[in-house]
Amino acid sequence: MSMVMRAVRFVIVGGFLGAGKTTLLCRLAERYVELGGKVGFITNDQADNLVDTKLVELRGFQAKEIPGGCFCCRFDELIIAAEEFVKETQLEILLGEPVGSCADLAATVIQPLRRKYKDLFELAPFSVAVDPFRLEELLMKEGRGKFRTLLTYLTEIFILKRKKPRFPASIAYLFAKQLEEADIIVLNKVDLLSETDRRRMLGFLKERFTDAVVVLVSARTGEGLDRWLDVLKQDLSAGREPLEIDYDRYAEAEAELGWLNATFKVSQKDGFKAGVLLQELALDLRERFSLQKAEIAHLKMFLGSGGRGASVSLVRNEAEPELSEEEKDTIHEATLTINGRVHLSPDLLRQAVAGGVDAVTRKLGINYSIEQLSSFRPAYPTPKYRYNTTAEE
């Protein structure tokens, strides 16, 4: 019997928190399954209890979580987990989602995988997803004059009587670096854009990131997915220059974000609706963060009970919370998982979430207990490998 193993196709989609990586990967997964492929997810976070893992499992996909740091710092764990996962389940396609605050993945993950593990994995071009609103706010506005910035600032203070929470410049730096190393830039959520904005953003991305192929996609409607799938088949990563990145600035950007992963048990004798609790909680927390001028990068919550679940997601303070397809059943007992990545100190973030859960459950007459509540800043990135030149294959 022949023992020739085919390399598993590995598709990694990076990009900032809230860009839509998980949603995009679920779309890809559905498509690969339609084409007859066997697909598994590798999710990744600084800590465990990841909402994304629960979400992809809920959609019927198998998933393996790599906690405790990003792929680059947990490279060996990534390899072991991926190998095991593939063996156990005979996967043909692996879909990987790295931590949304991680950069320099081409040199620290993609290249090592291409060079050292090419018998095991066949790497797809590296896609980086981008949310149009963050793109506008963090990169496209940066070139505008000081006068306009001052005017905007004064308008906010004197006319709107509030100062909008904003990310610091270090996060804009990190965001730009994530896009700079993409083989494919996936401008996602184009369902929310006008024709003019699509053209304007496409023009900006093509001019600024000349090495990348830019595709316009909506993970929500499926628009642009075929074109992205086509580009994913191409051999794009040959001859790319390694990213020039200042690790101190990158680490500073990551450390601007407070990171919180928490789980609570919630219950009510008469039962409650998942959507109501999630929505109220998202609004309450958004208000708490806005009062502290703390911009939300991604707040994601999952309420799971007996193999079912519902989730809510909030990707900036000015957005509205988005509920998953509503879980209609009445819930008596469930586990609430909260993943928050917010521009706020870990202590204040923990206090806000503890306070929010307490206030909202009290208002709705729901009992709760804390199972786990931890918050921290991501540590300085220390990748296991870093390749400075492009692979000769």
Ligand SMILES: Nc1nc2c(ncn2[C@@H]2O[C@H](COP(=O)(O)OP(=O)(O)O)[C@@H](O)[C@H]2O)c(=O)[nH]1
């Ligand atoms: N309108 C719209 N929303 C999207 C799209 N893709 C993702 N989202 C929403 O963006 C939020 C963040 O998505 P998620 O996949 O969790 O982002 P991740 O943090 O990058 O993995 C969720 O509320 C998604 O429903 C899209 O194509 N259009």
Ligand SMILES: [Mg+2]
């Ligand atoms: Mg995700």
